[in-house]
Amino acid sequence: MPQRDYDERLLRESFAAARQARDGGDHPFGAVLADGNGNILRRQGNGYSAEGGDRTAHAEKLLASWAAKNLSLDELQRCTLYSSAEPCAMCSGAIYWAGIGRVVFGQTERDLKAQTGAHEENPTLDLPCHIVFEAGQRATEIIGPLLADEAAQLQADFWSSKG
DSSP states (O other): OOOOHHHHHHHHHHHHHHHHHHHHOOSOOEEEEETTTEEEEEEEEEOOTTTTTTTTTTTHHHHHHHHHSOOHHHHHOEEEEEEEEEEEOOHHHHHHHHOEEEEEEEOHHHHHHHHHHHHHBBOOOOOOHHHHTTTTSSSEEEEEEEEEHHHHHTTTTTHHOOO
């Protein structure tokens, strides 16, 4: 699957959303939705704290829900969701059901799980997003891991400091 010339720049925008979430006291995850020309439609940080401790308020799920309510399936098929970390099974399902046609991610779920450990606020599933997408009836293009070391830095020391 071909990488686009703006993928790294927009993936770094998801990293910026993750840093903003962390700076605001939330979990360090971020996502960006862009149209087929690379124009940013919306940014989203993790919403665990902002949503009152909702463990399902992942950045990708919140962004996919917004997209499903505000864009047509035709528009969404041409969109790319950029995520600081590989979408978990829940978020992959939300991306699929919303109809977003392409995903670019930084850190893999497997690496995230190894880095964060068994934290009660982030019981990471080691289930690659391609397994969820391949089970569906609509194609979802996947690019990743991309800029994985940079993405992993977003998590550095966060989970151990939450002790």
